[in-house]
Amino acid sequence: MTSNCSFEGVDHLMRYFELAIYIPIFVFGLILNVAALLxxxxxxxxxxxxxxxxxxxALMDLLLLFPLPFKMHATKHxxxxxxxxLCSVLESLYFVGIYGSxxxxxxxxxxxxxxxxxxxxARILRSPKAAxxxxxxxxxxxxAAISPTIYRFREAGQTSDFHCFHGFSKNSWSPKVIICLQVFGFLVPALVVVYCSVHTICVLQQSGQNSPQSKACVKIIYSSLSAFLLPFTPSHLGIFLQFLVHQGMIQDCGNKTRISLFIQVAMCLSNITCCLDALCYYFIAKEVRDTKNTFTISMRSQRKNTFSTSEV
Structure with missing residues (x-):
């Protein structure tokens, strides 16, 4: 990015926006995830x-929450x-929490x-030891993927004051790093989550079950899919757009300013996953388990009926 383009207005706005978002996320996320662990x-x-x-x-979310107070301090100081x-360690924990989640x-x-x-x-594939x-x-x-890489995100031998969690070096925006981040950090897991969720919903709907547990499970899958895509899709889109800026493909100052604002807002809002995870995966665990048992009983009944018909 050229020095002729000023981002002071964006930085000034984000100082207050991040505080307004991070404080409730930190408080509620800490309470919900600690309660879940207990x-x-x-x-x-x-x-x-x-x-x-x-x-x-929950441990991954707590790892993501831990650097937030330091991140809030670094916004203004x-x-x-x-x-x-210390900054590199905090940044490492933050990204480990995101991609671990x-x-x-x-x-x-x-x-x-x-x-x-x-x-x-599932009797063969699933077990507590396997999980x-x-x-x-x-x-x-x-x-292993994040920790060695994060130390290269800043210029070596820097002697001046700096903003932690901001101003990464050119090495961090290299095509190799961004492609690996986008493909293996988000696109592959997103495709797996979408496929498994859609297939599960189709199987539940085609099974002919109208029980409250099955309906609850379908709603749960939709809500958990939304809780995954809504926080992480905009942030990774913003990373891709900022990558285009660093590669010189976007040079207009107005577009640069809008992209800078977009990526900072998206990354800020993506931290809400700490709260959504606790709500979507903890409080609904019993309903998912009940639906699984109901579906298993139904499949067994259908198989017994099939065997009985073939014997006749």
Whole structure:
């Protein structure tokens, strides 16, 4: 971006907008996710696949919430150059929380898809050990992908004060980094979540079940799909547009200013996923489990009827 284009108006507006958004997200997200962890770890005696995935999701959301107070401080204040290692750690935790949540939600969608669409195979594929192993793999992969990369997001040997969470170096906007981020960080998990959700809804509707549990499950899937797409789609669209700016494909100052405002607002609002996750995946866990059991009983009955007809 050229120096002739001023972003002072955008930065001034975002100082107040971020505070208005981050404070309630931090408070409610902290309360909801800590409450979820207490329920899963203390109140529930038996660990199931659902509770394991949700516990991992709550931990990811808390990891995302932890840097928010520092992010709010960095919006209005410049940090001394010696705080750059601390900033890199906080930025790393923030992005690990974001993409860890994305992949954990993807795992929840796949687990629900298997349990409802393939109830007999689910006995072999699903288990608490498999769910725990999947969560561990997600944590390791996200940490391994984000942590080494985040230290290259700032210019080496910087000696002046800086804004943490802002002003990433040119290396962070390289085509290789952005393509990997967009494809493996969002597009692939989004396609998996959409496919599993749509297929699960079709199977439930085609099964002929009109029970309250089935209807509740369809509503839950729609709401959880919306809770995934609404926070993350605009933010990754903004990242792509900002990438075009850094590549010189967008040079008009007015468009640059609008894109800068859009990406900052979208990234700010994407943090609301900390609250949506707790509402969509914790409070509705029992209803999803009940629907799965109802659907399994129905499939068994249909199979028994088929066997009886073939014997006659």
């Amino acid at each position: 329920v899963f770890c203390v109140c529930m005696r038996k660990w199931t696949e659902t509770t394991i995935y949700m516990t991992s999701l 410049r940090w001394p150059a010696e705080f750059q290692p 994305i992949y954990t939600i993807m795992c929840i969608a796949v687990d629900r898809w298997v349990s409802i669409c393939y109830p007999f195979k 725990l192993g999947t969560c561990v793999v997600v944590w390791v992969l996200v940490l």
